[in-house]
Amino acid sequence: MGHTPSDTIAVVGAGVMGRSITALALGRGVHVVLVDVSEEVLGNARAEIAQQLRHGQFMGAFPGSPAPGTLTTTQSTSEVADAAVVIEAITEDASLKARVMADISSTVPAGVPLITNTSGIPIAELAKSVQRPAELAGVHFMNPAYLIEMVEVIRGPQTGDDAMAAILSVLERLGKKTVVVRDAPGFVTSRLLHPMINEAARVVAEGTASVEAVDRLMHGCLGHPTGPLRTADLIGLDNLADALRLLAERTGNLTFEPCELLMEKVRRGDLGRKTGRGFYDYGKVLS
């Protein structure tokens, strides 16, 4: 790879979050090995990450303007072996994540912390698939990761002190403020935000208010930065539906099941900003 391991992180999954975590790291001068199963996705990811880097630089997100790190893209998880830390950011599917985490865990040497960016699958559940559960923790980056200053860090019941210290040090290097929480389905942020978005969609479906009116009220009266439905589009409605379903399954609270309006949009492929249309229209975008 040509770089010292301590300067390189691996990101697995080059979708919405993998891209924005990669832009964050590159902007902070850290090299990234980015893995995805699809060559087309990796090509689009390169272009979008370059845009995000420029956006982050423009917004002053990378203090000191370090020389950006270099980006290596690959379809092979074996290339994560030399990284200082591996961040898993693949589709929110528990069995898929379990398989990929097992693969990564057998590839990296002991002492390399594993981070999952899951929105809400308990870390204790994912820990069953890895060889060294003490080296796994959750870090819930928000989109766009290069602009949002804070991350939620989830310490699983088996996460060890050394891994926590290493992960917090990487996050400091990436300029993040952290709040550490205990493990539970949806942790704190998804447990609160995702049901609120689901309810916002129900309010629209029931005809109480338009999409715009819901967002304007939540912004103007309650100080929500964009309103829940614009946030939903930024997250990706497919990811939101997956995360809500997992939250319903893991908590037994069936009101968390994604509502019909959300599912209708997912079936139509209107997934939010990433496809150009969700609750709002954005025009053409990279996929």
Ligand SMILES: NC(=O)c1ccc[n+]([C@@H]2O[C@H](COP(=O)([O-])OP(=O)(O)OC[C@H]3O[C@@H](n4cnc5c(N)ncnc54)[C@H](O)[C@@H]3O)[C@@H](O)[C@H]2O)c1
């Ligand atoms: N979207 C958000 O705002 C947000 C915020 C916080 C956390 N998350 C979490 O981050 C993770 C990724 O979400 P996303 O929104 O980026 O999803 P996404 O659908 O945009 O991207 C997922 C990517 O994973 C890739 N992938 C699937 N299987 C793979 C495998 N075996 N190996 C490598 N790559 C694989 C897919 O090709 C795709 O590019 C999920 O766990 C999600 O819940 C999302």
